[in-house]
Amino acid sequence: MTQPIEALEPITQSVLVVVPAYGSAHLTDTVVTDLLQCDALALPHFRIVVVDNMGDYRSAHDDERVTIHRPGSNTRWIGATNWGLTEALDRHDDIFVVINNDTRLSRDFLYWMALSITENTDIAIAAACYDDFWLHQRVWTPQKSAADFVPRRAYREVPFCDGTALAFRMETVRTIGTLNIEAFPRHGYGADVDFAIRAREQGQRCLVTETAYLTHLGRGTMDQFPEETHDVARSEIVGGLNKLWGDQWRKVAGLTELAFEPNNTGSTPAWYTR
Secondary structure, three states, X not given: OOEOOOOOOOOOOOEEEEEEEOOOHHHHHHHHHHHHOOOOOOOOOEEEEEEEOOOOOOOOOOOOOEEEEOOOOOOHHXXXXXXXXXXXXXXXXXXXXXXXXXXXXXXXHHHHHHXXXXXXXXXXXXXXXXXXOOHHHEOOOOOOOHHHOOOOEOEEEEOOOOOOEEEEEXXXXXXXXXXXXXOOOOOOOOHHHHHHHHXXXXXXXXXXXXXXXXXXXXXXXXXXXXXXXXXXXXXXXXXXXXXXXHHHHHHHOOEOOOOOOOOOOOOOHHHEOO
């Protein structure tokens, strides 16, 4: 159902945001700027942590809500995300959001991601619309930029969400655990799908919200690692999910046997069961 956008009602829950980064400081500064543009009266309890996997990031923002965590090695996306989930558990945060640093965000992006969790009590994870890999997260009309995006109060129930930007309900994380780094150790490709399957087994749902939108530069960090090809990513996804769920995971995820064929660069309608 689509509803008109009204004035932003304050969200009182606490939100931790993690931005995994490896170099490309200008990208990290830009996405942090987008995050800080969130209406502070509507979302008063949020903080941003840049997980600096290279160890050389110096923030351009003099803002107490922005801090840096340096793990001392490159923990990749999955390590940075699991660090953030553990930090949110330890600090008793209500919502955890992870966002790639090579993205640009629509206005009040963080508010709308948090609201997706707070106003849907059975939601484990929520994602924004975007211009990237998965068809079920794309907008119907191409956008010139994230800044031009006009939000709609509409949700799509989906079988899983892309890890480019995810909001987690921490109550669910306390029940089913963090991401499975043993099955997806290289970067974490496929860990988002696995988490969604585990959450849905517990009766939770996954949503894409049409109130938030991002543009994804794509491989803004990964291009520093030429060995990390699309086929390497595919191998981690398929290998990890086969190990955990056998050959039925595609069906559970709403995908056909054509999903993740070799040499792909994006999903197609033939990948979906519906």
